[in-house]
Each structure stands twice: as structure tokens, then as C-alpha cells.
Amino acid sequence: MSDVTPGAPVDTAPPEAHPDAVLEPPVSGDSYLSPGPGGEPEGLVAETSEGPQELTRRSETEPDQLRREVGAVLRLPEGVAIDPSDIDIEQSDDDTMIINMGPQHPSTHGVLRLMLELDGETVLRTKPVIGYLHTGMEKTAEELTYVQGSTNVTRMDYLAPLHNELVLSLAVEALLGLEMPPRSDWIRMLLVELNRVSSHLMWMATNGMDLGSTSMMIYGFREREMVLAFFEKTTGLRMNHNFIRPGGTAADLPDGWEDDVTVICDTVMERTGEYDELLTGQPLFRQRSEAVGTLSAEEALALSLTGPVLRSTGVPWDLRRSMPYLRYDEVDFDVIVGTFGDNFDRYSIRLNEIRESVRIIRQIVEKMPAGDYRVQDKKVTPPPRARIDESMEALIHHFKVFTEGFKVPEGEVYVAVESPRGELGCYLVADGGPKPYRMHIRGPSFVNLQGLPLMMRGGLLADAVAVVSTIDPVMGEVDR
Amino acid sequence: MTVGGGTGVADGPRAVSESGGGASRAPGRPQQEVVFPTRDQYVAVVGEYQQGGFEMCADLCGVDYLSHPGRRLPEGVRPERFEVVVNLLSLSQASRVRVRVQVPADDAVLPTLFDCYPGVEAMEREAYDLFGIVFTGHPDMTRILLPEDWEGHPLRKDYGVGRVPVQFKGAPGPR
Numbered sequence: 024m025s026d027v028t029p030g031a032p033v034d035t036a037p038p039e040a041h042p043d044a045v046l047e048p049p050v051s052g053d054s055y056l057s058p059g060p061g062g063e064p065e066g067l068v069a070e071t072s073e074g075p076q077e078l079t080r081r082s083e084t085e086p087d088q089l090r091r092e093v094g095a096v097l098r099l100p101e102g103v104a105i106d107p108s109d110i111d112i113e114q115s116d117d118d119t120m121i122i123n124m125g126p127q128h129p130s131t132h133g134v135l136r137l138m139l140e141l142d143g144e145t146v147l148r149t150k151p152v153i154g155y156l157h158t159g160m161e162k163t164a165e166e167l168t169y170v171q172g173s174t175n176v177t178r179m180d181y182l183a184p185l186h187n188e189l190v191l192s193l194a195v196e197a198l199l200g201l202e203m204p205p206r207s208d209w210i211r212m213l214l215v216e217l218n219r220v221s222s223h224l225m226w227m228a229t230n231g232m233d234l235g236s237t238s239m240m241i242y243g244f245r246e247r248e249m250v251l252a253f254f255e256k257t258t259g260l261r262m263n264h265n266f267i268r269p270g271g272t273a274a275d276l277p278d279g280w281e282d283d284v285t286v287i288c289d290t291v292m293e294r295t296g297e298y299d300e301l302l303t304g305q306p307l308f309r310q311r312s313e314a315v316g317t318l319s320a321e322e323a324l325a326l327s328l329t330g331p332v333l334r335s336t337g338v339p340w341d342l343r344r345s346m347p348y349l350r351y352d353e354v355d356f357d358v359i360v361g362t363f364g365d366n367f368d369r370y371s372i373r374l375n376e377i378r379e380s381v382r383i384i385r386q387i388v389e390k391m392p393a394g395d396y397r398v399q400d401k402k403v404t405p406p407p408r409a410r411i412d413e414s415m416e417a418l419i420h421h422f423k424v425f426t427e428g429f430k431v432p433e434g435e436v437y438v439a440v441e442s443p444r445g446e447l448g449c450y451l452v453a454d455g456g457p458k459p460y461r462m463h464i465r466g467p468s469f470v471n472l473q474g475l476p477l478m479m480r481g482g483l484l485a486d487a488v489a490v491v492s493t494i495d496p497v498m499g500e501v502d503r
Numbered sequence: 504m505t506v507g508g509g510t511g512v513a514d515g516p517r518a519v520s521e522s523g524g525g526a527s528r529a530p531g532r533p534q535q536e537v538v539f540p541t542r543d544q545y546v547a548v549v550g551e552y553q554q555g556g557f558e559m560c561a562d563l564c565g566v567d568y569l570s571h572p573g574r575r576l577p578e579g580v581r582p583e584r585f586e587v588v589v590n591l592l593s594l595s596q597a598s599r600v601r602v603r604v605q606v607p608a609d610d611a612v613l614p615t616l617f618d619c620y621p622g623v624e625a626m627e628r629e630a631y632d633l634f635g636i637v638f639t640g641h642p643d644m645t646r647i648l649l650p651e652d653w654e655g656h657p658l659r660k661d662y663g664v665g666r667v668p669v670q671f672k673g674a675p676g677p678r
Contacts, residue, residue, distance in 0.1 A: 073650065073651050074645075074651035074652070075643075075645045075651060076645045076646060076647065076651055085642065087642035087643075088642040088643045090642070091621075091624065091642050091643065153647060153648065154646075154647060154648040154649060154650070157648040157649060159657055161633070161658060162657055162658055162664060163664075166664055324558045324559050324594070325620065325621050325622060326621055326622040327559050327560055327561060327620065327622025327623070327626075328622070329559075329561075338594065340594050345594070345597045346597055433574070433575065434575075435588075437535065437562070437588075437590050437599070437601060439561070446561060446592075448561060448562050448590070450562065450564055450588060450590070452566055454571045454574070460566075460571055461566045461567070461658075463562075463564040463566075463588075465561065465562040465564075465590075469625060469629075470622065470625060470626070472625070473621075473622060473624060473625050502648055503648075
């Protein structure tokens with residue numbers, strides 16, 4: 024929508040006079056369009072307006088909300104107080120312009136919509152408007168059995184689908200009180216670490232593109248494709264695998280997986296050196312990313328930011344290390360932290376996390392135990408395919424697991440894993456039936472987006488794209 | 504005062520430990536503490552946890568217990584239709600605490616935690632959007648995921664699945 028500011032040099036004509044705004048009258052009474060509160064004509068403005076969810080002019084904004092939009096987060100008595108004169112809430116509307124960016128914008132990584140208040144080229148206020156990809160997946164989850172649940176959650180964060188499946192499976196298994204066989208834990212670790220590599224590679228690609236390095240985009244996608252090829256071989260699909268399920272994994276690893284994984288590790292390790300040459304030491308890249316979008320540790324904690332965004336401020340918080348799940352306490356790896364909380368730190372963290380993940384994967388290849396890849400609990404695990412041909416009971420059992428699902432005892436549990444974007448949590452409420460009573464996913468990108476107003480304030484519009492990129496939002500998970 | 508020791512917070516809300524079966528297979532995974540403050544105690548209890556080293560509010564979500572009223576609750580906690588579940592995280596102690604507060608259906612209002620944890624801003628808006636629980640004192644209590652003119656709060660249990668017709672079917676065609 025075009026939000027015309029009084030002082031704006033161009034486009035000062037009222038919206039009604041714009042030829043695009045003149046539409047044929049709505050079809051009938053059941054049109055989804057409703058006339059706006061001010062009785063403005065129906066048309067494009069009404070179609071795209073999110074009403075109070077949008078950024079409004081300063082004169083129409085409450086002081087509390089305004090502080091929030093300029094990124095003043097530390098209002099805690101013991102926190103570092105922001106100098107009140109630093110927060111320019113007294114600025115008049117006449118000097119500024121509110122512009123809209125997205126949801127259909129190539130740099131917003133999906134359908135993120137940003138409303139920015141600009142003074143010239145400087146960003147004063149930012150407000151993300153989200154929900155364009157909301158499909159009600161938490162509601163859908165209440166209609167699916169625990170067996171079917173992982174097909175749903177895997178579509179949330181579509182760049183790290185295995186992490187989503189993992190967090191749901193861990194939550195269900197916690198409620199069931201299952202003892203997982205070691206091999207299933209190690210297979211899961213292998214897959215989620217490979218997934219972290221592919222997700223970070225994808226991030227390297229898109230971040231490179233946002234900063235003008237199209238070669239990086241091609242390279243990132245090229246390497247990611249290797250990992251996805253392995254996923255396709257193992258799970259049957261490149262994305263949305265539905266492979267990690269409550270009770271283990273859907274299948275064992277394919278023959279020769281060690282060789283495939285070793286090739287991936289060697290290639291990715293070698294190529295990260297090339298990324299260093301292409302980006303890390305490159306003066307243009309450094310000047311565009313150093314000291315851009317800075318954040319302090321106190322601010323990051325107050326805003327509940329997690330993952331590389333939090334670690335870039337120097338907080339060594341990684342759930343794999345701090346609250347280990349699976350077998351992360353049995354492998355060696357470093358938690359990468361930054362110092363300044365700027366874009367360059369977030370870049371370096373992700374690049375080095377690829378290397379750490381490769382290091383973990385190499386240890387997994389060495390340590391992978393033999394044994395079951397899923398728990399031998401008749402309640403949750405269907406009988407193997409071969410037995411179905413021999414035994415009628417096995418056939419019935421198989422049928423029941425997939426139609427009715429299994430019952431999970433009443434209770435609540437919160438489980439969190441470290442996804443490539445931060446703390447991915449699952450709060451699961453079971454009522455004793457075969458379907459979750461409530462499944463809530465704590466999406467890291469959803470929460471991390473709250474850092475945007477703060478990271479953008481005082482920066483340039485051109486850097487806004489880079490800041491969004493280093494938060495690494497995946498809109499499928501933000502909107503769920 | 505010390506929190507995290509399970510000795511209870513202030514007067515009233517009791518702490519119980521997680522009873523999710525053998526949830527802690529991974530060695531060293533701490534058990535989660537759960538507290539049930541009343542609505543009046545809610546902000547004070549969360550504030551005390553914050554003072555006690557819980558630096559981050561990891562998660563906040565609503566639950567609608569309309570069709571599951573007989574849930575297990577400790578003695579003295581009166582079940583209400585809605586529940587707001589807050590997960591606090593202490594980075595220094597590597598522990599979590601879960602605060603569950605009962606919110607009645609006829610007065611679905613709760614004070615905001617925004618002053619303690621600015622990071623709940625989006626999560627409280629989400630709970631408002633999907634459950635219709637209003638957080639008083641929140642700087643921007645608007646819908647976040649759904650369009651502003653949406654009717655109803657979809658994650659409520661009396662909001663049927665598939666009740667809403669396919670959106671944008673009647674939208675005018677290309678210009």
C-alpha cells in the first residue's frame with residue numbers, strides 16, 4: 024500500500040486519484056472486503072491493510088508502542104538505561120516517510136513485510152508485519168495423530184525440517200517415557216547436524232546474494248544440494264522428510280552412508296575455505312557487515328533472542344552444550360561466539376558452525392553403534408514389513424498404528440532443541456488420547472524477528488536487507 | 504530469596520516437578536519445575552524468578568482446556584478454561600521453570616509480562632490472536648498472525664476446524 028506522508032516529495036496526490044486504486048465495485052455481499060472504518064472506498068488499500076498491525080505515524084502512536092518500534096527494549100530498572108535523548112520520539116512526522124517493504128520482496132526471505140520509517144536514507148522505526156504464511160499448523164496438529172504429527176511440523180521450518188521432527192518426537196517420547204535405543208539417537212544426530220550444515224549453507228547463499236555476491240549464492244546452493252541428495256537417498260525426500268518419528272526413525276541408514284557422509288564432510292570443509300576467500304577477507308563485504316545491526320547481550324536476552332543472533336553478542340548459549348539432548352554430551356565441539364553482535368559476527372558464527380557440525384558428523388561416523396533404529400515397543404512401533412506377510416496379528420497391529428495411532432498418557436512437556444536458528448521448543452499437552460490436545464511450537468525465527476527494530480535503528484535502508492538476512496527468518500516457521 | 508530450589512515462591516503458588524515419565528534419558532537433563540500462581544500473583548512470581556537468575560522468557564503460549572477439564576492440577580489450584588504457560592530460562596543455572604496461570608473464560612485478561620521481559624511482545628500478541636486472551640499493559644495488543652478483521656480465535660476448542668470457507672475465493676480478478 025502507499026502510505027503518503029505529508030512531506031513526501033513524490034506521490035502527494037490522494038490515493039483515490041491514483042488510477043490503480045479505481046476498481047470495479049465488489050462482486051456481491053459475500054465479498055471478503057469490508058469497508059474501512061473511515062468509510063474509505065474499497066479497493067487496493069482495503070485489500071492490503073492490516074489496520075493497527077501496521078506502523079502508524081508518530082502522531083497516532085502511543086508512546087509505549089513508539090518506544091518499542093524504535094527498538095528501546097531495556098526498560099528494566101537494573102538494565103542499562105538508554106539515554107532518553109537518544110530515542111527521538113519527539114521527531115515530527117513532517118521530516119519522515121513511512122515506506123512499506125514486502126511481503127513480496129526478494130530480500131525478505133519469503134513473505135516478511137516490513138514497515139520502515141525513514142528520515143532520508145536512515146531507518147528510524149521498524150515494524151515487521153507477519154502472518155502472510157499462517158496456515159494454522161498448531162490447529163492442524165490437534166487433528167492429527169502423534170504418528171501423523173511429524174508430517175505437519177516438518178513443514179514449519181522448511182530449511183531445517185529434521186529439527187522440527189526431532190523436537191516433536193522428543194516431546195512425544197518424553198511423555199511416553201520411552202528409552203531410546205542408542206543407534207536411533209546417533210542417526211538422529213547425524214541427520215540434524217547434516218541439516219544444520221544445509222541450512223547454514225542456504226543462509227550463506229542468501230546472505231551473499233543480499234550483499235551482492237551472486238557467486239556465493241550459486242556456491243551455497245551447490246553444496247546444499249549435496250546434503251539434500253544424501254537426504255533423498257536416506258529419507259526419500261529432499262525436504263519435508265517425515266523421517267524422524269516418535270519412537271525412532273522411519274528406516275535405517277542406507278548402505279554405504281559412511282562414504283557419502285565423508286565425501287560431504289570433505290567437500291564442505293574444503294569449500295568453507297573458499298567462502299573465506301570470497302567473503303571473509305573481502306574488504307567490501309567486511310565494510311558492509313561490520314558494525315551493522317549491532318546488538319548487546321543484555322538486549323538480546325531481554326528480547327528472548329536465541330541461536331546465532333544471541334551468540335553473536337558473546338553469550339555462549341547453545342542447547343547442545345548447555346542442556347544436552349540426544350548424545351551431544353558424547354561428542355566434542357566448540358560453541359562459536361561473537362563479540363560485537365553485528366552482522367559480521369553472525370556471519371562468522373554460521374560459517375564456523377558449519378565446520379563444527381562437520382566435526383560432529385565425523386565423530387558420529389566413527390561412533391555410530393549397531394542396533395535398532397527404532398524403539399522395540401509394540402505400542403509405538405509397527406511390526407516390520409516382512410512379518411506382515413506371515414502374521415495376521417502383525418497386519419492388524421500395523422494397520423492400527425497407522426489408523427488409530429497410539430495413545431499418549433496425560434501430561435505436559437516442554438522440550439527444546441538447538442535448531443540452526445535458535446531454540447526450537449515444543450510444548451505438548453496430552454489428554455490420554457491418540458492426538459495431541461495442544462501442540463505449541465516455539466519458533467526461533469518468530470521470536471528473533473523482535474530484534475529487528477533494535478538492530479535496524481539508525482542504520483541505512485540498504486543495510487536493512489542485510490540485517491533481515493542475518494536474523495535468518497524462515498517465514499514458514501514464523502507464521503506456522 | 505532463592506528460586507529454582509523448589510522451595511516455593513512467595514506465598515501461595517507451589518512448585519511441583521515434572522512428572523512426564525522417564526523424560527530425562529539424556530544424562531544431565533534437568534527436571535523442569537512447574538509453578539501455579541494465581542492471576543494476582545502472576546507478575547510478582549515471574550518477577551521474582553527474573554531476579555533469581557531467569558534471564559530469558561523462552562516461550563509463552565495459551566492452552567484452551569474446554570474439552571479436557573479434568574486435567575491433573577496440584578491441590579488448591581482451581582482449573583479454569585484457559586491457561587497461559589510461560590517458560591522461563593536461566594542461562595546461568597541451565598534450568599527452566601514453567602509458570603502456568605489459570606485464566607477464566609468469562610474474564611480472559613492477564614497482566615502483561617512486557618515490563619519484565621520485552622521479548623514476550625510477539626508471544627503475547629500470538630496468544631491474544633489465537634486464544635483471545637487480552638494482556639493488559641501490552642504496548643501493541645493487536646493480532647499478529649491473522650488479519651485484523653478476522654472473527655474469532657482459531658485455537659479455541661470451540662472454533663471448529665474447516666469452519667472458515669476458503670479465503671479469497673470471491674476476490675476480484677486481476678485488474
